[in-house]
Amino acid sequence: MDKNKEPLVEVGEFIAEYTSHMMGCGIHTSRVIRSSKRIAEAYSYHMHISVFQKSLILTLHDSETKEYHNAVVDIPALPISFEHNSELSALSWETYDERLSLKALREKYGKIIAAPSIHPLFVLLLVGFANASFCRLFGGDWISTGIVFSSTLAGLYLKQRMSVHLNHYLVFILSAFIASLCASTSLIFDTTSDTALATSVLFLVPGVPLINGVIDIVEGHTLTGFARLTQASLLIVCIAIGLASTLFLVKDSLI
Amino acid sequence: MIAMDILSDAFFAAIAGIGFGAISDPPLRAFRYIALLAATGHMCRYCLMAYAGFEIAGASLIGAFIIGLGSIWFGKKVYSPMTVLYIPALLPMIPGKFAYNMVFSLIMFLQSIDHPVEKVKYMEMFFSNTIIAATVVFLLAVGATLPMFLFPKRATSLTRHKQ
Known part of the structure; x- marks a missing residue:
């Protein structure tokens, strides 16, 4: 037996944490499994894994000593992060290519997950411009574009503030309602108000789980794929409820 | 005038791609490629629909495929997985x-249950819009994922620094 080999249990604990973090921050299933197996392979272990939406089960196997390490881990609900997607995936390759020690791997992992994300105010501005551009793409005029910009700021600011305290679905309903209600001010002006209303809530569309869900299904991870699509559909229903509440109030002006 | 329309479409798609991408916290080095891919994909869809007689579903599939191909190319430059580049770039193409x-038609349908002619009109509107929206979203994801199956080795080693 190789005396320098990293202990099975410690490698298993790290991979469980790494895998659940990757699943939690919105990375498609096949990449998560590939990256985790790569790390196990780097330490000369074999890994088998089953991934579900809320938990995962993994077994690490040492073929020399016939030892097994099993773990069932909850997947945390984390904000989507493409930065973590890139860096954690690159970390698995680095571990594989440069045979990092477990200590060095843990340090690098800690640095990646502790790195600050983009400032919420900066995100707010960028999303405001993005949704306003969306309005232009759908044929809205400049007045509608300005209204959509300010509606998006109001809706997203509310979402950022409420996300900490309130249920996820309620947050989506309220944000969609506020954003579309602000956009309904376009009815006062002679402008493309239906385009303004339509685009005001689009910043809420859960594009990442929608696309990840389809990727998972296409790649054969049907369970997680459908779970992601179901989650995304529920959020879309919430957006529809928020938008519908505004439309109920202003529908007479729209027909 | 045509060139202006195409360029403004690309410009607004790029801003939309950057903004919607920012919600998902991408690496800073990826932003310019996200903008480039969003602009190219959306511009391509716009041209196909406006000048080549394509309908939205087919044009979206081709636009998404081009974004997917671009993400496999640029992914290696910024050491980012394909999805990090193509998901934000696809978002401006979501059929909002x-x-x-x-x-809107669902609400109007519920409001006009007692008026047979209007009821049928809004029901037809609801189903046709639902089918188009769902098909376009599905084709966007499939189109952008296709290059992953065409070049599997490259697609799974984009974040590898060692050649």
């Missing part, structure tokens, strides 16, 4: 207008 019409 059809999704809105879906919600």
Whole structure:
């Protein structure tokens, strides 16, 4: 037996944490499994894994000593992060290519997950411009574009503030309602108000789980794929409820 | 004038791609490629629909495929997985207008249950918009994922620094 080999249990604990973090921050299933197996392979272990939406089960196997390490881990609900997607995936390759020690791997992992994300105010501005551009793409005029910009700021600011305290679905309903209600001010002006209303809530569309869900299904991870699509559909229903509440109030002006 | 229309479409798609991408916290080095891919994909869809007689579903599939190909190319430059580049770039192509019409027609349908002619009109509007919105979203994901199956080795080693 190789005396320098990293202990099975410690490698298993790290991979469980790494895998659940990757699943939690919105990375498609096949990449998560590939990256985790790569790390196990780097330490000369074999890994088998089953991934579900809320938990995962993994077994690490040492073929020399016939030892097994099993773990069932909850997947945390984390904000989507493409930065973590890139860096954690690159970390698995680095571990594989440069045979990092477990200590060095843990340090690098800690640095990646502790790195600050983009400032919420900066995100707010960028999303405001993005949704306003969306309005232009759908044929809205400049007045509608300005209204959509300010509606998006109001809706997203509310979402950022409420996300900490309130249920996820309620947050989506309220944000969609506020954003579309602000956009309904376009009815006062002679402008493309239906385009303004339509685009005001689009910043809420859960594009990442929608696309990840389809990727998972296409790649054969049907369970997680459908779970992601179901989650995304529920959020879309919430957006529809928020938008519908505004439309109920202003529908007479729209027909 | 045509060139102006195409360029403004690309410009607004790029801003939309950057903004919607920012919600998902991408690496800073990826932003310019996200903008480039969003602009190219959306511009391509716009040209196909406006000048080549394509309908939204087919044009979206081709636009998404081009974004997917671009993400496999640029992914290696910024050591990012394909999805990090192509998901934000696809977001400006989400059929928001059809999704809105879906919600609007559903409400109007519920409001006109006692008026047979209007009821049928809004029901037809609801189903046609739902089918278009769902098909376009599905084709966007499939189109962008296709290059992953065409070049599997490259697609799974984009974040590897060692050649």
